Amino acid sequence: MELLLTYDVCTTTPAGRRRLRKVAKLCEGYGLRVQNSVFEIVCTEAELLILIDSIHRLIENTEDSIRIYKIPKGSFKSVRAIGTAQVLPHGDPLIL
Template sequence: MELLVTYDVETITPQGARRLRKVAKICEGYGHRVQKSVFEVTCTATTRLQLEAALAKTIDPAHDSIRIYHLDRGTFTSARHLGAATTPPHDAPLVY
Protein backbone atom coordinates (compact mmCIF):
# COMPACT_ATOMS: atom_id res chain seq x y z
CA MET A 1 0.00 0.00 0.00
CA GLU A 2 1.04 3.59 -0.50
CA LEU A 3 0.65 6.20 2.22
CA LEU A 4 1.20 9.93 2.31
CA VAL A 5 2.14 10.96 5.85
CA THR A 6 2.01 14.63 6.82
CA TYR A 7 2.57 16.13 10.23
CA ASP A 8 2.44 19.37 12.15
CA VAL A 9 4.21 19.21 15.50
CA GLU A 10 4.20 22.14 17.92
CA THR A 11 7.77 23.41 18.31
CA ILE A 12 7.36 26.36 20.65
CA THR A 13 8.66 24.35 23.61
CA PRO A 14 11.84 22.23 23.82
CA GLN A 15 9.62 19.17 24.34
CA GLY A 16 7.80 19.96 21.10
CA ALA A 17 11.08 20.32 19.21
CA ARG A 18 12.13 16.88 20.53
CA ARG A 19 8.81 15.37 19.44
CA LEU A 20 9.28 16.88 15.98
CA ARG A 21 12.70 15.25 15.64
CA LYS A 22 11.31 11.91 16.86
CA VAL A 23 8.37 12.04 14.44
CA ALA A 24 10.72 12.82 11.54
CA LYS A 25 13.07 9.98 12.58
CA ILE A 26 10.18 7.50 12.74
CA CYS A 27 8.93 8.54 9.30
CA GLU A 28 12.46 8.29 7.86
CA GLY A 29 12.48 4.65 8.97
CA TYR A 30 9.38 3.89 6.92
CA GLY A 31 9.44 6.11 3.85
CA HIS A 32 10.96 8.87 1.79
CA ARG A 33 10.85 12.55 2.75
CA VAL A 34 9.45 14.52 -0.18
CA GLN A 35 8.92 17.81 1.67
CA LYS A 36 9.87 19.03 5.15
CA SER A 37 6.87 17.44 6.89
CA VAL A 38 5.67 15.07 4.16
CA PHE A 39 6.69 11.45 3.60
CA GLU A 40 5.75 8.91 0.94
CA VAL A 41 5.58 5.40 2.40
CA THR A 42 5.22 2.07 0.62
CA CYS A 43 4.34 -0.63 3.15
CA THR A 44 2.19 -3.58 4.18
CA ALA A 45 -0.88 -3.39 6.41
CA THR A 46 1.19 -4.69 9.34
CA THR A 47 3.89 -2.08 8.79
CA ARG A 48 1.23 0.64 8.62
CA LEU A 49 -0.03 -0.39 12.06
CA GLN A 50 3.52 -0.31 13.43
CA LEU A 51 4.09 3.16 11.95
CA GLU A 52 0.83 4.51 13.35
CA ALA A 53 1.53 3.04 16.80
CA ALA A 54 5.03 4.56 16.90
CA LEU A 55 3.70 7.96 15.86
CA ALA A 56 0.76 7.86 18.29
CA LYS A 57 3.14 7.04 21.13
CA THR A 58 5.39 9.99 20.23
CA ILE A 59 3.04 12.91 19.66
CA ASP A 60 1.11 15.06 22.09
CA PRO A 61 -2.44 14.82 20.70
CA ALA A 62 -3.40 18.10 22.34
CA HIS A 63 -0.79 20.02 20.29
CA ASP A 64 0.35 17.86 17.35
CA SER A 65 -1.37 16.57 14.23
CA ILE A 66 -0.53 13.70 11.88
CA ARG A 67 -2.51 12.90 8.75
CA ILE A 68 -2.09 9.59 6.91
CA TYR A 69 -3.62 9.26 3.47
CA HIS A 70 -4.03 5.79 1.96
CA LEU A 71 -3.40 6.14 -1.78
CA ASP A 72 -4.07 3.84 -4.71
CA ARG A 73 -1.11 1.67 -5.72
CA GLY A 74 0.93 3.46 -8.39
CA THR A 75 0.04 6.97 -7.22
CA PHE A 76 3.65 7.78 -6.37
CA THR A 77 4.93 6.79 -9.81
CA SER A 78 2.27 8.88 -11.55
CA ALA A 79 2.79 11.99 -9.40
CA ARG A 80 3.80 15.16 -11.21
CA HIS A 81 6.59 17.23 -9.72
CA LEU A 82 7.23 20.91 -10.25
CA GLY A 83 10.38 22.68 -9.16
CA ALA A 84 13.23 21.07 -7.26
CA ALA A 85 11.37 17.82 -6.53
CA THR A 86 13.04 14.44 -6.82
CA THR A 87 11.50 11.02 -7.42
CA PRO A 88 12.32 8.70 -4.51
CA PRO A 89 13.03 5.03 -5.30
CA HIS A 90 9.89 3.60 -3.65
CA ASP A 91 10.60 0.02 -4.68
CA ALA A 92 14.17 0.05 -3.35
CA PRO A 93 15.03 -0.75 0.28
CA LEU A 94 15.35 2.19 2.67
CA VAL A 95 18.67 0.91 4.00
CA TYR A 96 21.43 0.57 1.41
Protein backbone atom coordinates in the same frame (compact mmCIF):
# COMPACT_ATOMS: atom_id res chain seq x y z
CA MET B 1 -0.07 -0.15 0.19
CA GLU B 2 1.03 3.38 -0.55
CA LEU B 3 0.62 6.18 1.97
CA LEU B 4 1.18 9.89 2.12
CA LEU B 5 1.99 10.92 5.71
CA THR B 6 2.08 14.54 6.81
CA TYR B 7 2.75 15.95 10.23
CA ASP B 8 2.66 19.24 12.07
CA VAL B 9 4.32 19.03 15.46
CA CYS B 10 4.18 22.03 17.78
CA THR B 11 7.76 23.29 18.23
CA THR B 12 7.21 26.23 20.58
CA THR B 13 8.81 24.31 23.45
CA PRO B 14 11.97 22.19 23.76
CA ALA B 15 9.74 19.13 24.32
CA GLY B 16 7.92 19.88 21.06
CA ARG B 17 11.20 20.17 19.15
CA ARG B 18 12.24 16.77 20.57
CA ARG B 19 8.92 15.28 19.48
CA LEU B 20 9.42 16.72 15.99
CA ARG B 21 12.85 15.08 15.68
CA LYS B 22 11.46 11.75 16.93
CA VAL B 23 8.52 11.81 14.54
CA ALA B 24 10.80 12.68 11.62
CA LYS B 25 13.23 9.89 12.56
CA LEU B 26 10.38 7.40 12.85
CA CYS B 27 9.01 8.36 9.43
CA GLU B 28 12.46 8.11 7.85
CA GLY B 29 12.42 4.45 8.86
CA TYR B 30 9.24 3.86 6.89
CA GLY B 31 9.42 5.98 3.77
CA LEU B 32 10.98 8.72 1.73
CA ARG B 33 10.86 12.38 2.74
CA VAL B 34 9.45 14.42 -0.13
CA GLN B 35 9.04 17.70 1.76
CA ASN B 36 9.97 18.85 5.26
CA SER B 37 6.96 17.25 6.94
CA VAL B 38 5.72 14.96 4.18
CA PHE B 39 6.65 11.33 3.56
CA GLU B 40 5.75 8.85 0.83
CA ILE B 41 5.53 5.38 2.37
CA VAL B 42 5.14 1.91 0.90
CA CYS B 43 4.23 -0.61 3.61
CA THR B 44 2.06 -3.52 4.61
CA GLU B 45 -1.07 -3.29 6.75
CA ALA B 46 0.91 -4.69 9.71
CA GLU B 47 3.66 -2.08 9.27
CA LEU B 48 1.01 0.64 9.13
CA LEU B 49 -0.45 -0.51 12.45
CA ILE B 50 3.00 -0.44 14.05
CA LEU B 51 3.67 3.02 12.60
CA ILE B 52 0.37 4.37 13.93
CA ASP B 53 1.03 2.91 17.37
CA SER B 54 4.53 4.39 17.41
CA ILE B 55 3.19 7.82 16.43
CA HIS B 56 0.57 7.69 19.20
CA ARG B 57 3.37 7.06 21.68
CA LEU B 58 5.40 10.07 20.47
CA ILE B 59 2.97 12.92 19.91
CA GLU B 60 0.86 15.15 22.12
CA ASN B 61 -2.73 14.75 20.90
CA THR B 62 -3.65 18.26 22.04
CA GLU B 63 -0.76 19.96 20.20
CA ASP B 64 0.35 17.86 17.22
CA SER B 65 -1.32 16.75 14.01
CA ILE B 66 -0.57 13.68 11.87
CA ARG B 67 -2.45 12.87 8.66
CA ILE B 68 -2.09 9.56 6.83
CA TYR B 69 -3.66 9.16 3.41
CA LYS B 70 -3.97 5.74 1.79
CA ILE B 71 -3.56 6.27 -1.92
CA PRO B 72 -4.07 3.84 -4.80
CA LYS B 73 -1.20 1.46 -5.48
CA GLY B 74 1.00 2.78 -8.27
CA SER B 75 0.29 6.43 -7.46
CA PHE B 76 3.94 7.17 -6.72
CA LYS B 77 4.83 6.17 -10.30
CA SER B 78 2.60 8.91 -11.67
CA VAL B 79 3.86 11.79 -9.49
CA ARG B 80 4.59 15.00 -11.36
CA ALA B 81 7.36 17.02 -9.70
CA ILE B 82 7.69 20.74 -10.38
CA GLY B 83 10.53 23.04 -9.35
CA THR B 84 13.18 21.56 -7.11
CA ALA B 85 11.04 18.55 -6.22
CA GLN B 86 12.26 15.16 -7.40
CA VAL B 87 10.32 12.00 -8.14
CA LEU B 88 11.73 9.34 -5.83
CA PRO B 89 12.27 5.69 -6.79
CA HIS B 90 10.12 3.72 -4.33
CA GLY B 91 10.72 0.38 -6.01
CA ASP B 92 14.50 0.64 -6.20
CA PRO B 93 16.71 -1.06 -3.62
CA LEU B 94 17.87 1.22 -0.82
CA ILE B 95 21.62 1.63 -0.40
CA LEU B 96 22.62 2.43 3.16
